[in-house]
Structure formats: structure tokens, C-alpha cells
């Protein structure tokens with residue numbers, strides 16, 4: 392469901408230079424929100440991002456006026472300056488509280504909220520005001536709802552399409568493997584069906600607790616079985632302790648269930664409470680991995696430090712002629 396993460400717009404974002412000639416990253420200490428002192432690694436030079444600018448205000452005002460949530464903000468996405476300045480955002484529906492304790496994600500956890508029945512129209516209105524031609528909708532995981540929020544997701548896709556005529560990409564939760572719920576979202580006929588794998592199966596317990604690797608593969612297979620012409624997409628984070636062999640095994644598994652589009656990006660610790668970064672993967676390794684994945688038969692692979700599931704999603708889908 393949720394976006395590949397994440398990095399806060401704090402002082403590390405300005406991109407302090409790596410302290411060694413080899414490009415390694417020094418540790419620094421920082422005060423965690425709970426008052427403890429925790430080590431945090433400085434960002435390498437290739438992870439510099441611009442600071443927020445006034446150009447973002449058009450997008451942020453619409454989001455605020457329409458009382459919408461975005462994964463851009465909730466997951467502290469490092470691309471927010473770029474995307475919002477270009478009047479693009481990824482809407483997060485079903486509230487801003489998640490029922491899963493994923494170690495990588497900064498979205499609030501705890502008591503969930505009532506579904507807001509007018510949210511589909513508000514998302515549609517925001518997409519219209521932003522002039523989006525490709526709308527990405529994601530959600531918090533709602534294990535507390537019998538259908539995981541699938542019916543609401545369905546309504547959001549239809550409302551956006553009706554109001555804007557835009558292509559719609561969904562980035563869903565796993566709906567706990569509820570096949571009827573997954574089918575309901577497929578019935579909305581999104582232009583791209585995205586569900587993130589996030590990491591390699593060995594790390595699921597630590598990174599994506601309460602999720603099941605096979606369940607993710609099963610979901611993607613079900614979508615492809617039910618709608619063979621609907622492009623399926625998935626995403627992975629690097630830097631959590633995985634090996635490249637494990638990543639390539641996951642990529643092979645995704646190809647085996649028909650996934651055509653793959654995103655691979657660097658995990659960045661959004662808050663001190665989230666998992667630390669094990670390794671900053673250099674851009675050349677992302678390039679190498681992208682080539683390897685293309686050889687596995689993906690139609691589109693986007694692999695780079697700042698790649699996220701919805702980063703330039705419209706352009707990616709446009710290559711497949713889905714825009």
C-alpha cells in the first residue's frame with residue numbers, strides 16, 4: 392500500500408558531504424523524539440534534495456482546502472519539493488492512521504478513523520484543480536474494515552475518472568489477501584494496478600510486519616488473472632540489509648506473476664523511530680540492477696536512489712500508452 396519511503400526535510404536533507412574519500416557516510420548522533428540519543432548516518436552526496444520552495448504552495452493549498460491526505464507528507468517523501476512544485480501529489484485515502492506496524496513507514500499508527508464518504512469527490516476535485524492527467528491513489532492499510540476499504544477505493548477511482556478523465560493508478564494494501572476486495576478494486580478498471588513488495592522475504596518480519604510475501608505475489612497474480620490487459624506494478628526499497636541476489640530473486644518472482652513495471656529506490660529513515668538505513672546504495676548499483684531487471688522481462692524499470700512508487704508515475708505509465 393504505502394509509498395516507498397522517505398526522508399524528512401530536516402538538516403540532513405541539505406546533503407552534508409560524505410566524510411570519506413570512498414564516499415562512505417559518517418555517523419552522527421541525534422536526539423530521538425522519545426528523548427533517547429540514537430546514531431544516524433549522514434546522507435551521501437548523491438542524496439541531496441532541494442529545500443521546500445514557494446512553488447509548492449499551489450499544491451499544498453489545494454490539499455489543505457480539500458482536507459486531503461497525501462503519502463507525500465505522511466511518509467515524508469524526499470521528492471515532495473519536486474513533485475508538488477510540478478503540481479503532482481499522491482492522494483492517500485481511508486484516513487491517515489494505519490493498522491500495520493511496518494518498520495520503514497512513518498504514517499501514524501493507532502486508532503483508525505471513520506471513512507469520510509465524500510472523500511472520493513474531494514480527491515476528484517483536487518485532481519481537477521491540479522490538472523492531473525495521471526492520478527495516483529494510495530491508502531493506509533485498514534485491517535479493521537471487512538473489505539479493507541476496497542469499496543471506498545473503487546468509489547475514489549470512479550469519481551476521479553468521471554471528474555477529470557485522467558488515467559488512474561492505484562497503489563493498494565494487500566487487503567489481507569481478501570480476493571473479493573481485490574476484485575472490487577480491479578472492477579474500477581484502474582489504468583495501473585500497483586502493489587508494493589517493499590523488501591525481500593527474509594526481511595518481512597522486521598520491515599513489513601504482519602504482511603506475507605506470498606500474499607503480495609498472490610494479489611498481483613490475481614489482478615493479472617482477472618484483467619490481463621491491466622498493467623501491474625510493484626516496488627522495492629534498497630538499503631535495509633538485503634542482498635542483490637535476494638532482490639533479483641524477488642524480481643524473478645514478480646515476473647513469474649506477470650508484473651510489468653518495477654520501481655526500486657533507496658530506503659531513507661523517516662524518523663528516529665523507524666528502521667535505520669543499513670546501506671546507501673550508489674547510483675551505479677541502481678543502474679546495474681535496473682539493467683538486470685530489464686533482462687528479466689519487465690517492460691519498465693525505474694531504478695535510482697530517489698525512485699518511489701509514484702515518482703513520475705504518469706511518465707512511466709505513458710510509456711506503456713496508458714495515459
Ligand code: SF4
Pocket residue numbers: 394462463464468469470471472474475479480481699700701702703
Ligand atoms: S514521489 Fe510520490 S509520494 Fe513522493 S512526493 Fe512525489 S508524488 Fe508524492
